[in-house]
Amino acid sequence: MDTYNAGDITLERVREYVWEIPKEDGMGTPARVFASEELLEQIADDKTLEQLKNTTHLPGVQKYALCMPDGHQGYGFPVGGVAGIDAENGCISPGAVGYDINCGVRMMRTNLTYEDIRGKEEELVDGLFANIPSGLGGGGVVEGDIDTVNDVLDRGMAWALDEGYATEADLAHCEDEGVREESDPSAISQKAKDRGKNQLGSLGSGNHFLEVQRVTDVFREDVADVYGLSEDQIVVLIHCGSRGLGHQVCNDYLRKIEKTHSGLLSKLPDKELAAAPAGSQLAEEYYQAMGAAINFAWVNRQLIMHRTRQVFERVFDRSWEEMEMVLLYDVAHNIAKKERHDVDGEEKELFVHRKGATRAFPAGHPEVPGAYLDVGQPIIIPGSMGAGSYVLSGGEESMNLSFGSTAHGAGRVMSRTQAKKDYWGGDVQDELEQEHIYVKAQSGATVAEEAPGVYKDVDEVVKVSDALGIGDKVVRTYPVCNIKG
16 A cells, blocks of 8 residues: 545555655645554544644644654644754744643662562552542642742752652653753743642543553563663553643643734644744743743652652562662653754754654763663653553664654544443453453543553554664563552
8 A cells, every 4th residue: 555545635655654645735844654554544533634734834844744653633733743843933832732741651660570569469559549649630749839839840850859759860860850941930820830739749630640560571681671671570650741730831821822923823724733933932931831841740750759669668568779669761741842953964953842752862862861871762652551561762763753752652542432431440440450450540430531442552553663763662561550540
């Protein structure tokens, strides 16, 4: 198959796993989708391709607008979307970043094995669920005042270090060392801060979760050794973001941009792509506000990890240091960041928008932590509750093909509304327990919304990333127990 027709959009196969929507009138660049034929059929089943094509109308888009293999319909820009936009003559778009700013993942490794966990799964999942706030609304590990929130927004993980919730090693193994320097708490509204102040250290709802996993497969032993991962090892994966604060930041700036830059908005095919021109006051303010929300999300995940260490200490009656519960890596999704990339032989500074996509810098890149410089940045790809997850390493082709990016998860194939019609939460939990996977959530509806059947095949998503060389398979993990909002 050399072409694929999806309604009035035709994609041409460039090579295996690379499909292109050719440039037409109004498009600044072509658009590309990284997918197998199986995944492409799922990606084409909603408005993903239309949204991707619309993205090419944003001023300053370079090379291609991209959709990763886990792509699905989002707000304005598809989830799984990547765009490098000229930081001098282009724009920045909150809709192309997303509402949950820095909805990212971190993985903590341990020296425990699956045998150490057997028989303690229910005690562990109960302890985690009881001690880590989850679900909609308030409640967090830390309930601070506005001064605390401002400090977190300004200093990120440096605040957690000073307050005793983090170690120097935690910061060293976090993207940007857990501190976005170009942040300004004053760029964030009081309403956003009020929404965030009681949510520091909480999972939220939807697809956010904490999962204890075991390593089942090792694909690249040399890289796995550097990452400190081995077969049968227990790891903990945490997936959440900036909670109500980030959502409010996105909403605030969308409304401001729609009002102030209506002229630009009128030229775009979708108002959800509302963008502020590079160099404008709103572009600068949004970038600073987004940076502050990114800091908030890093601290949120750190506080959850701190509490997780405490729960493991009680369940296994030893210190977290004895269990070597150390951070492998924390990587952000839903961000735009100024980065320098080669564009047709010229190095340019770009706003790289990654919405539901993961940074995937290869070996030797100066922003890769020193411990991983020789093998590339760790990439964490969560699957569904009943499937495996993966750890990848930044691939050699990522800078050429994808602005140093790859997929961020399995990607949905079913809406939450449809999932609740098709699945019953209690049945899903029972079926998972038959597979020795223990799940606790605030409601059965949450479990139904996140049933394994609502997601794409994570193995297929990772196969495409690995084949293209944008994120290389290192290990596969499998769930032991999971808590959700």
